[in-house]
Amino acid sequence: MPTTTTRLRVRYAETDQMGVAYYANYLVWFExxxxxxxxxxxxxxxxxxxxxxxxxxIEAHCEYRRPARYDxxxxxxTSGRLVSKVRLTFEYVVTMAGQxxxxxxxYTAHAATDxxxxxxxxPARVHEVFA
Amino acid sequence: MPTTTTRLRVRYAETDQMGVAYYANYLVWFExxxxxxxxxxxxxxxxxxxxxxxxxxIEAHCEYRRPARYDxxxxxxTSGRLVSKVRLTFEYVVTMAGQxxxxxxxYTAHAATDxxxxxxxxPARVHEVFA
Amino acid sequence: MPTTTTRLRVRYAETDQMGVAYYANYLVWFExxxxxxxxxxxxxxxxxxxxxxxxxxIEAHCEYRRPARYDxxxxxxTSGRLVSKVRLTFEYVVTMAGQxxxxxxxYTAHAATDxxxxxxxxPARVHEVFA
Amino acid sequence: MPTTTTRLRVRYAETDQMGVAYYANYLVWFExxxxxxxxxxxxxxxxxxxxxxxxxxIEAHCEYRRPARYDxxxxxxTSGRLVSKVRLTFEYVVTMAGQxxxxxxxYTAHAATDxxxxxxxxPARVHEVFA
Numbered sequence: 001m002p003t004t005t006t007r008l009r010v011r012y013a014e015t016d017q018m019g020v021a022y023y024a025n026y027l028v029w030f031e032x033x034x035x036x037x038x039x040x041x042x043x044x045x046x047x048x049x050x051x052x053x054x055x056x057x058i059e060a061h062c063e064y065r066r067p068a069r070y071d072x073x074x075x076x077x078t079s080g081r082l083v084s085k086v087r088l089t090f091e092y093v094v095t096m097a098g099q100x101x102x103x104x105x106x107y108t109a110h111a112a113t114d115x116x117x118x119x120x121x122x123p124a125r126v127h128e129v130f131a
Numbered sequence: 132m133p134t135t136t137t138r139l140r141v142r143y144a145e146t147d148q149m150g151v152a153y154y155a156n157y158l159v160w161f162e163x164x165x166x167x168x169x170x171x172x173x174x175x176x177x178x179x180x181x182x183x184x185x186x187x188x189i190e191a192h193c194e195y196r197r198p199a200r201y202d203x204x205x206x207x208x209t210s211g212r213l214v215s216k217v218r219l220t221f222e223y224v225v226t227m228a229g230q231x232x233x234x235x236x237x238y239t240a241h242a243a244t245d246x247x248x249x250x251x252x253x254p255a256r257v258h259e260v261f262a
Numbered sequence: 263m264p265t266t267t268t269r270l271r272v273r274y275a276e277t278d279q280m281g282v283a284y285y286a287n288y289l290v291w292f293e294x295x296x297x298x299x300x301x302x303x304x305x306x307x308x309x310x311x312x313x314x315x316x317x318x319x320i321e322a323h324c325e326y327r328r329p330a331r332y333d334x335x336x337x338x339x340t341s342g343r344l345v346s347k348v349r350l351t352f353e354y355v356v357t358m359a360g361q362x363x364x365x366x367x368x369y370t371a372h373a374a375t376d377x378x379x380x381x382x383x384x385p386a387r388v389h390e391v392f393a
Numbered sequence: 394m395p396t397t398t399t400r401l402r403v404r405y406a407e408t409d410q411m412g413v414a415y416y417a418n419y420l421v422w423f424e425x426x427x428x429x430x431x432x433x434x435x436x437x438x439x440x441x442x443x444x445x446x447x448x449x450x451i452e453a454h455c456e457y458r459r460p461a462r463y464d465x466x467x468x469x470x471t472s473g474r475l476v477s478k479v480r481l482t483f484e485y486v487v488t489m490a491g492q493x494x495x496x497x498x499x500y501t502a503h504a505a506t507d508x509x510x511x512x513x514x515x516p517a518r519v520h521e522v523f524a
Contacts, residue, residue: 022275023239028406035464163271321456324454326449
């Protein structure tokens with residue numbers, strides 16, 4: 001499975017009064033990570049949308065193992081998998097930079113749609129990445 | 132299962148360039164809904180934290196069926212379930228106000244901890260709600 | 263000056279590790295408050311955008327006096343003022359529900375544009391509100 | 394005036410249905426930029442809070458000139474200025490990477506407080522940066 005790595009730092013805005021990163025932000029980091037994944041394979045999600053193909057999320061899941069705190073540097077390992085001609089799944093594993101313990105892990109499932117929201121086939125370039 | 136209802140309106144801030152509510156915001160709405168759930172049963176998550184018991188999320192899941200748009204009024208139906216003496220699960224169903232079609236549904240699982248992050252028993256008041 | 267009132271509760275997601283509402287969220291609350299302002303006068307910002315007029319923010323300002331905390335109920339008093347045929351300003355005063363001490367106050371300035379981002383005149387209905 | 398530079402990319406989560414970065418996110422980017430500013434001068438805001446000094450925002454201002462879009466790479470130039478023994482101001486200029494046109498500019502004012510929220514003197518290390 002093609003895999004890429006994204007690094008990011010926990011922002012103050014992303015913490016909550018428990019002193020840790022608020023749980024919804026992991027889904028934002030997953031989005032940053034899959035943008036990097038696509039960019040790594042030679043194009044961008046921005047170009048894909050410009051080309052009329054959208055990738056809305058149809059399912060998201062996250063398991064939280066250890067808290068992440070303000071200013072922590074995190075590593076998100078992202079791998080992608082073609083589920084069908086119209087569906088794509090990304091898996092994410094978040095660790096603290098320089099450590100192996102898992103902070104969180106999860107996945108998102110996506111269905112390709114046209115600008116009107118109708119299902120459509122993923123572009124050939126996406127198929128090539130997973131070939 | 133005890134169940135409560137929360138109403139909220141999609142904020143402009145919560146939309147993205149696809150013209151729909153960004154997927155991570157559903158987890159924020161789930162949080163608003165479970166705060167209401169606890170309040171409905173006579174106390175608040177705020178009091179619970181003041182009493183030294185925290186409810187960090189250990190797992191979150193959401194399935195997205197239909198897009199929600201800016202200014203849409205949404206209804207979140209929330210039900211809670213005691214999984215063990217230290218674990219609690221909430222389930223959420225999001226619909227458009229006045230409609231029955233599901234916009235999204237999901238759950239969050241929580242483990243009670245003390246201020247140091249160590250697992251602890253849920254307060255007796257929580258047990259009573261689910262008795 | 264036409265004035266409206268909006269009530270909202272501080273979400274857990276909106277707190278930070280200082281235990282108070284994170285400062286950028288006040289701009290989100292200002293947006294919720296001006297959406298209510300427009301709705302109060304018989305139509306909605308949603309309709310305005312559907313009609314091809316956008317109101318991007320060209321300036322935002324906020325002064326923070328007292329912290330707001332999780333689950334606090336806040337009141338935002340919003341007043342609007344027409345600055346020219348294309349410009350509009352909103353002023354906001356945030357207080358804790360049932361109290362008069364100011365939590366924060368600020369303003370946003372807006373310029374009407376068409377869907378392509380070119381300046382355009384505010385709709386007649388907007389002018390009527392401020393007549 | 395000491396000045397530092399921060400680079401960041403607009404996240405999908407940060408866009409709104411107008412297709413541009415939502416205005417409140419600029420305050421988040423300002424926070425990321427001042428965290429970098431402090432780090433650049435040999436310590437971190439995280440250490441400062443651990444040492445019992447907090448820097449809550451007492452005023453924030455932003456002027457928006459040109460829209461920023463998803464995946465745009467932005468540069469934030471940040472300069473800091475000591476206003477008194479307890480007050481600090483940061484100024485920010487946001488441009489598109491590789492361009493000189495200003496996307497947005499603004500400032501934040503901060504007052505040093507102890508963990509109880511009482512005003513306190515800025516640490517000697519902060520004074521040295523601005524000496």
